[in-house]
């Protein structure tokens with residue numbers, strides 16, 4: 380059997396276990412991760428379980444820790460499904476949830492267990508790429524499709540989750556690995572179209588200045604969230620904004636206009652202190668979700684993911700869940716407000732970071748200790764943006780931290796693809812570095828995190844610096 384077949388067949392026992400609980404009339408407890416991918420995963424699972432006629436309750440959590448697990452245990456759930464989280468915490472489940480059957484649908488670094496009550500689905504257990512090849516929503520989608528082929532319409536959310544986790548690491552920012560199967564399903568069902576161009580949000584439908592201003596992944600310093608600046612840039616590039624009284628969208632531009640826009644963008648990026656190549660981040664595969672209304676943020680896969688991400692980071696994941704389950708009315712309006720607030724916050728944080736000059740260059744990493752100045756739910760996003768725009772002069776992983784609750788700090792580490800190729804695996808680094816500080820760490824090679832007591836942070840950062848150096852010299 381190939382690893383993929385191996386992975387797919389690992390889903391069957393989990394589906395059987397779920398169905399057995401539903402046959403007994405048990406409620407299904409779903410716990411997902413509080414980010415775009417996690418919300419999409421939660422939406423997929425909630426829909427699939429709902430279609431089976433089961434009662435269910437879904438929440439999104441920032442992290443798995445003793446407190447979270449103990450509070451889930453207090454509900455005495457017969458079965459818990461963890462999605463986009465859990466693989467690194469099997470010992471906590473064994474300790475605190477001894478009476479529940481547990482299904483884990485995750486793509487983060489797994490640990491092993493002998494506990495027969497845990498059914499563990501993770502591509503990494505089958506030598507498949509979990510960091511770039513499939514997301515938590517993707518694993519959840521395959522699970523849903525194993526339940527019933529009719530769940531193939533949920534493939535669109537699988538794509539959204541993958542884009543939310545920035546798994547567009549193939550040529551022209553395309554999806555790779557198991558995500559390809561999801562893409563094929565979505566295209567087969569008439570729910571997805573792809574093409575290659577500037578990846579501004581709203582390629583087909585939005586006025587260009589808005590499309591540019593709304594784009595947050597990649598975040599364009601000076602333009603994201605600033606429509607007036609985008610208008611000025613278009614003017615400078617000599618792009619007509621309207622034709623015959625109608626706003627023009629990106630797809631209406633001629634090749635010649637596109638290349639003028641591209642060179643003006645390049646100048647802008649250099650002016651903002653980004654490296655010149657970072658403008659190529661703006662070109663790539665556009666994922667248009669054909670099942671969604673034109674003019675809405677859900678029409679573009681990356682923007683859909685940003686919307687879910689904003690709901691999660693602004694503390695309103697249930698809005699995102701409602702949208703994933705089909706709500707296009709109230710939840711949608713509130714989510715758009717959350718997205719506005721989120722864009723504004725990121726812009727403010729980036730201004731703050733650049734003004735305050737708080738980034739410290741160590742031997743093998745850059746670090747930023749934001750303390751209470753950046754929201755812990757947004758620190759990871761800020762770290763990704765700072766790393767991807769080339770504002771940091773040397774190619775080193777970026778480790779940022781912010782205060783969480785109860786004297787803890789959250790650490791977010793980000794590395795580039797090139798660094799991973801050079802041997803850096805931040806997931807391993809975080810796991811190892813957090814241990815002596817009674818913290819927990821883990822994740823993927825290019826994106827990882829940890830939690831620990833604030834007083835341990837300086838030593839922890841030294842350990843990270845050393846471990847990254849060891850990986851580079853191994």
Ligand SMILES: [Mn+2]
Pocket residue numbers: 416417463486514515516544
């Ligand atoms: Mn994920």
